[in-house]
Amino acid sequence: MTIKDRMSGNQAIATAIRQINPDVIAAFPITPSTEIPQFVSSMKAEGLVDTEFIAVESEHSAMSACIGASAAGVRAMTATSSAGMALMYELLYVAASDRLPIVLAAVNRALTGPININADHSDSMGARDSGWIQIYSENAQEAYDNMLMAHRIAEDPAVSLPVMICQDGFITSHAIENILIEEDAPVRAFIGEYVPVHHLLQPDKSVGVGPYSISAFYMEMKRAQFEAMRNARAVIRKVSDDFGAKFGRQYGMFEEYRMEDAELAVLLMSSSAGTGKDAVDALREQGVKAGLVKLRVFRPFPAEDLAFALKDLKALAIMDKSDGFSGNGGPLGAEVRAAIYGVHDGIKTINYVYGLGGRDIRVDDFFTIFGVLEELLDGRTTDRVRHIGVREK
Numbered sequence: 408m409t410i411k412d413r414m415s416g417n418q419a420i421a422t423a424i425r426q427i428n429p430d431v432i433a434a435f436p437i438t439p440s441t442e443i444p445q446f447v448s449s450m451k452a453e454g455l456v457d458t459e460f461i462a463v464e465s466e467h468s469a470m471s472a473c474i475g476a477s478a479a480g481v482r483a484m485t486a487t488s489s490a491g492m493a494l495m496y497e498l499l500y501v502a503a504s505d506r507l508p509i510v511l512a513a514v515n516r517a518l519t520g521p522i523n524i525n526a527d528h529s530d531s532m533g534a535r536d537s538g539w540i541q542i543y544s545e546n547a548q549e550a551y552d553n554m555l556m557a558h559r560i561a562e563d564p565a566v567s568l569p570v571m572i573c574q575d576g577f578i579t580s581h582a583i584e585n586i587l588i589e590e591d592a593p594v595r596a597f598i599g600e601y602v603p604v605h606h607l608l609q610p611d612k613s614v615g616v617g618p619y620s621i622s623a624f625y626m627e628m629k630r631a632q633f634e635a636m637r638n639a640r641a642v643i644r645k646v647s648d649d650f651g652a653k654f655g656r657q658y659g660m661f662e663e664y665r666m667e668d669a670e671l672a673v674l675l676m677s678s679s680a681g682t683g684k685d686a687v688d689a690l691r692e693q694g695v696k697a698g699l700v701k702l703r704v705f706r707p708f709p710a711e712d713l714a715f716a717l718k719d720l721k722a723l724a725i726m727d728k729s730d731g732f733s734g735n736g737g738p739l740g741a742e743v744r745a746a747i748y749g750v751h752d753g754i755k756t757i758n759y760v761y762g763l764g765g766r767d768i769r770v771d772d773f774f775t776i777f778g779v780l781e782e783l784l785d786g787r788t789t790d791r792v793r794h795i796g797v798r799e800k
Contacts, residue, residue: 408590409587409588409589409590409654409655410587410588410589410590411585411586411587411588412585412586412587412588413583413584413585413586414547414583414584414586415442415547415579415580415581415582415583415584416514416544416546416547416550416574416579416580416581416582416584417439417440417442417443417446417514417580417581418442418446418547419547419548419550419551419554419586419588420443420486420512420550420551420554420572420574421442421443421446421447421450422551422588423551423554423555423594424443424446424447424450424456424458424484424512424554425447425450425455425456426555426589426591426594426595427482427484427554427555427558427594427595427598428456428457428458428595429456429458429481429482429483429484429510430457430458430459430476430481430482430483431458431459431461431472431473431476431481431482431483431484432444432447432458432459432460432461432483432484432485433460433461433463433468433469433470433471433472433473433476433483433485434447434460434461434462434463434469434485434486434487435462435463435464435465435466435468435469435487435491437466437487437488437489437490437491438488438489438516438524438576439488439514439516439524439526439576439577439580439581440486440487440488440491440512440513440514440516440576440580442580442581443486443512443514444460444462444486447460448460448462459476465494466487466491466492466494466495467494467495467497467498469485469487469495470485470495470498470499470501470502470509471498473485473502473507473509474498474501474502474505474507474509474617477502477507477508477509478505478507478606478607478616478617479606479607479608480601480603480606480607480608480609481601482508482510482558482601483507483509483510484509484510484511484512485509485511485512486511486512486513486514487511487512487513487514488513488514488515488516488530488576489516489517489518489519489524489529489530489576490518490519490530492513492530492531492533492534493518493530493533496533496534496537499534499537499538499539499569500537500538501617502538502539502569503537503538503539503568503569503632504538504617504628504629504632505616505617506567506568506632506635507567507569507616508558508561508562508566508567508568508569508570508601509561509569509570510554510557510558510561510569510570510571510572511539511569511570511571511572512554512571512572512574513530513531513571513572513573513574514573514574514575514576514580515527515528515530515531515573515574515575515576515677515728516530516576517529517530517763517764517765518530518533523764523765524576524577525576525577525764525765526575526576526577526578526678526728526762526765527728527729527762527763527764527765528573528676528677528727528728528729529729529730529763531571531573532729532731532737532738533729534571535705535706535738538568538569538632538636539568539569539570539571539706540560540561540566540568540569540570540571540636540639540643540704540706540707541570541571541573541704541705541706542556542557542570542571542572542573542643542703542704542705543573543574543676543677543702543703543704543705544572544573544574544579544677545579545677545678545680545681545701546579546584546678546681547574547579547582547584547586548584548586548587548656549574549658549703550572550574550579551586551588552650552654552656552658553572553658553703554572555589555594555597555598555650556643556646556647556650556658557570557572558570558598558601559597559598559599559646559649560639560642560643560646562601562603563638563639563642563646564604565635565638565639565641565642566635566636566638566639566642567635568632568635568636568639573677574677574678575677575678575679576765577765578678578765579677579678587656589654593653593654597649597650597653597654636706636707637707639707640660640707640709643660643704643707644659644660647659658703659703660702660703660704660709660712660713661700661701661702661703661704661709661712661713661716662680662700662701662703663698663699663700663716664680664683664684664687664698664699664700664701665687665688665691665697665698665699666698666699666700666716667698668696668719669696669697669698669719669720670696670719670720670721670722671695671696671697671698671720671721671722671723671777671780671781671784672697672698672699672700672717672720672722672723672724673687673699673700673723673724673725673726673773673776673777674699674700674701674702674717674723674724674725674726674739674743675699675700675701675702675725675726675728675739676701676702676703676705676728676739677728679726679728679761679762679768680699680701682768682769682770682773683699683701683773684699685770686770686773686774686777687699687773689770689774690774690777695777697777698720700713700716700717702739705739705742708742708746710742710745710746711746713743713746713747714746714747714750714751717747717751717754718750718751720751720754721753721754721755721784722754722755722756722757722780722781722783722784723743723754723755723756723757723780724756724757724758724759724776724777724779724780725737725739725740725743725744725756725757725758725759726739726758726759726761726776727739727740727758727759727760727761728760728761728762728763729760729763730760730763735758735791735792736758736760736791736792737758737760739758740756740758740792743756744756744758755780755783755784756791757779757780757783757788757790757791757792757793758791758792758793759776759792759793759794759795760792760793760794760795761794761795761796762796766796767796768795768796772795772796775795776795779793
């Protein structure tokens with residue numbers, strides 16, 4: 408039976424972890440993800456989980472411990488934010504290249520400097536090419552649901568890659584929301600037991616994890632990693648369909664909101680989608696054919712499906728909660744433009760960088776963005792990249 412409750416995004420993640428009951432959690436505290444290992448350590452003390460909780464001295468050590476545990480054939484999880492993820496970067500690549508299905512709860516926070524503890528996506532976007540699957544959550548409900556699906560995706564033999572489940576720091580992680588929680592038994596039945604094909608604790612079947620790979624083998628290993636990420640698309644869809652059939656909440660690679668006849672749209676990720684939907688509703692009442700696409704899965708990037716979903720648009724604003732510092736916009740802007748290039752070249756696009764360091768994005772800001780999209784159609788602006796919410800001179 409589904410249980411109605413109220414909790415924050417961090418509590419929702421911790422509840423999912425309790426139900427998953429992983430074998431190992433290794434973590435080091437960093438705002439705003441600190442609550443997650445704190446909740447889990449309390450659960451451990453109260454006997455609610457059998458998890459081996461490893462309190463380490465750094466995030467680098469946390470991921471190292473998860474790598475060792477996963478290589479030994481058990482479920483391993485961690486949580487981090489911002490500079491903590493940056494300290495893990497070396498190990499993020501190791502985990503992915505060793506094909507270890509570790510799950511990481513990423514509570515998005517700006518990267519230093521200057522020092523800032525609020526939400527943007529610069530931490531996970533900095534790790535976007537590390538080989539991890541990345542799934543983003545709009546609210547506490549999605550954070551909970553995405554975490555329940557993570558192990559099924561990561562551990563599928565066609566994938567065998569680590570997964571990070573992302574949510575916006577403080578905006579989602581600490582805000583109390585209404586949420587639907589599933590009972591423990593159905594959750595555990597959905598997730599199933601982890602039966603690794605290869606692991607280190609098999610005396611009759613020796614394997615090497617993370618060996619030195621000379622040039623005669625390295626490229627083949629990377630090609631296999633590429634294929635695994637490509638396979639993840641179908642696996643994510645299947646797991647999402649199974650989740651929807653069992654619990655009644657359906658997810659795809661992205662969500663289309665009022666896109667049936669939309670001519671102008673915004674594309675974005677995570678918590679800002681809720682504000683954007685309010686703006687779209689208001690514009691629809693004014694007769695504007697506005698729509699919104701919320702990208703849920705950033706890695707693997709659903710290029711073909713996304714290009715099809717955008718095919719009837721006249722203008723699109725791609726919104727990045729991080730700056731790529733390429734001088735040409737953010738990483739989401741680059742990915743989406745690459746997806747539609749040569750497929751739907753008639754769509755006019757503009758890339759907005761917004762929300763850095765926790766800067767608010769308001770309904771009025773979306774009104775401004777849709778106004779600029781109309782200017783794009785009329786040829787009154789040719790800007791490719793803009794920042795919104797910035798105090799100008």
